[in-house]
Amino acid sequence: MTDIFRRVGDKWSMLLVILLGARPHRYNDLHRAVEGISQRMLTRTLRTLETDGLVQRAVHPTVPPSVEYSLTPLGRTLLEPLSALADWAVLHEAEINEAHARHTSG
Amino acid sequence: MTDIFRRVGDKWSMLLVILLGARPHRYNDLHRAVEGISQRMLTRTLRTLETDGLVQRAVHPTVPPSVEYSLTPLGRTLLEPLSALADWAVLHEAEINEAHARHTSG
Numbered sequence: 001m002t003d004i005f006r007r008v009g010d011k012w013s014m015l016l017v018i019l020l021g022a023r024p025h026r027y028n029d030l031h032r033a034v035e036g037i038s039q040r041m042l043t044r045t046l047r048t049l050e051t052d053g054l055v056q057r058a059v060h061p062t063v064p065p066s067v068e069y070s071l072t073p074l075g076r077t078l079l080e081p082l083s084a085l086a087d088w089a090v091l092h093e094a095e096i097n098e099a100h101a102r103h104t105s106g
Numbered sequence: 107m108t109d110i111f112r113r114v115g116d117k118w119s120m121l122l123v124i125l126l127g128a129r130p131h132r133y134n135d136l137h138r139a140v141e142g143i144s145q146r147m148l149t150r151t152l153r154t155l156e157t158d159g160l161v162q163r164a165v166h167p168t169v170p171p172s173v174e175y176s177l178t179p180l181g182r183t184l185l186e187p188l189s190a191l192a193d194w195a196v197l198h199e200a201e202i203n204e205a206h207a208r209h210t211s212g
Contacts, residue, residue, distance in 0.1 A: 008195055009117035053205025074201055081194045084187040089114060095180055099159025 008052075012037055012045045014082055017071065020055060021079045024070035054078060114158075118143055118151045120188055123177065126161060127185040130176035160184060 008014070015034050019025060025033070031042055046069060049055035054075035060066045071079075114120070121140050125131060131139065137148055152175060155161035160181035166172045177185070 009115065009120045009191070011115035014115045051206055051209045052202045053208075054202075074198060074205070077198065078194060081187065081190040084190050085115070088184060088187045092180060092183065096158045096160075099180070100157055102159075103157045 008078065010045070012041055013049055014085070016042075016045060016049065017054065017075060017078055018082055018086060020069060020071045021076070021083075024058075024068050026066055026068050030069065049075070114184065116151070118147055119155060120191070122148075122151060122155065123160065123181060123184055124188055124192060126175060126177045127182070127189075130164075130174050132172055132174050136175065155181070 012034065015037075016030060019030065019033055027042070027046075030046075031037065031039060034042070037045075046055060046057075050057065053072055055069055056072050056075075058068050058070070060068060118140065121143075122136060125136065125139055133148070133152075136152075137143065137145060140148070143151075152161060152163075156163065159178055161175055162178050162181075164174050164176070166174060
């Protein structure tokens with residue numbers, strides 16, 4: 001279990017799955033939407049998510065061809081626990097920031 | 107939100123919170139229990155979890171003194187979404203491994 005947890009429990013993977021949960025995205029949309037992710041990390045994380053069967057890619061015959069990423073049915077099952085974690089982060093953000101302030105001033 | 111998500115959405119933090127959710131642990135217990143974590147990473151992750159107010163440490167006056175880590179009340183609130191993510195990982199482990207096999211053989 002810890003093995004899968006290691007792979008899925010990665011902030012970039014989680015942010016990408018949540019984004020793709022809203023709608024399919026093209027590569028550049030994802031790169032713009034995830035603050036601080038390098039192109040190398042985005043490419044690598046998308047490839048891992050594809051290998052894990054959580055994300056799929058479709059090539060559209062535009063000129064130049066464009067690649068669109070979306071969640072697979074398996075990927076969609078991850079949305080529920082991930083959204084619960086995201087909700088937790090929003091709900092407790094103030095408390096965590098207060099703890100930070102106490103530590104840095106303490 | 108992504109900021110907190112970045113911090114909490116880290117595999118070492120998640121594994122440690124789940125372990126500490128079962129019972130308090132001493133440093134060496136944690137180091138043995140989390141496969142593959144270096145002492146440097148364990149120290150750094152525990153310090154971040156303390157700064158975030160999720161983990162607390164108690165020094166026991168044994169000889170030599172021993173340090174015990176446990177979850178704070180705020181840390182305990184993280185157990186529910188994390189356990190849901192861990193349950194998801196266990197439930198879908200086979201499907202992910204199959205996807206892997208398809209990719210590596212494909």
